[in-house]
């Protein structure tokens with residue numbers, strides 16, 4: 001087997017930064033105060049379990065937590081960000097807030113907030129249930145129209161009203177390009193900002209390139225991770241693709257023959273140690289020519 005790892009695999013800048021902020025806080029806290037994250041710090045079950053073992057709990061809904069509050073509780077806002085109302089509520093309840101919102105997401109929130117205050121209608125291109133999109137929508141009083149497909153844009157009526165259009169940072173680039181062309185045809189006064197993160201673009205492009213040159217792609221990352229799922233979908237167009245969370249999901253390694261070319265890609269929230277353990281498992285099952293990064 002020949003294994004190649006896609007360029008730009010693994011933790012992105014925003015995830016590394018969020019993990020660092022949490023680790024620094026744990027270190028400085030020395031177990032004195034309780035530390036919570038707003039939702040799992042990143043979309044990766046193994047990382048969440050690691051922090052749970054250190055006593056860090058994820059709060060899903062802040063409003064439901066208020067009866068359990070204690071003085072000095074710390075709250076870490078994860079890289080996806082949060083709506084303005086969450087900051088207001090956390091502050092009012094006396095949480096010490098540690099904001100690990102990725103600066104790229106923060107920039108979108110600021111853009112949306114400033115255009116909304118100038119009277120623009122906000123459109124967010126992305127998944128209406130994703131925490132990042134929910135967070136961005138929370139900076140324009142939850143007034144945004146959220147669209148996710150070309151069909152959604154085709155259904156829109158032409159308008160000369162003011163619009164500001166942004167994208168979820170992990171949205172698929174090729175679909176965004178098609179959608180923005182349609183937006184500019186239908187909306188004569190639209191500010192269209194491509195806010196897809198460079199990390200996402202790089203990972204998607206690397207996956208397209210690598211998946212064209214191999215027979216199998218193994219995409220590693222959380223089943224709930226939006227960016228990992230998109231990488232798997234992109235790879236599946238060119239190669240037989242499996243999406244796994246850990247080495248334990250890789251049940252039948254025997255399907256890889258001695259001359260099989262395997263590509264490996266990891267989502268932006270997948271730690272290196274999980275990638276390494278998958279490679280080790282494949283190595284232990286047969287002859288492998290490790291070819292490094294593609």
Ligand code: SF4
Pocket residue numbers: 012013014015079080102103104105169170197198199200268
């Ligand atoms: S994918 Fe981009 S926007 Fe999202 S956390 Fe990573 S660096 Fe930030």
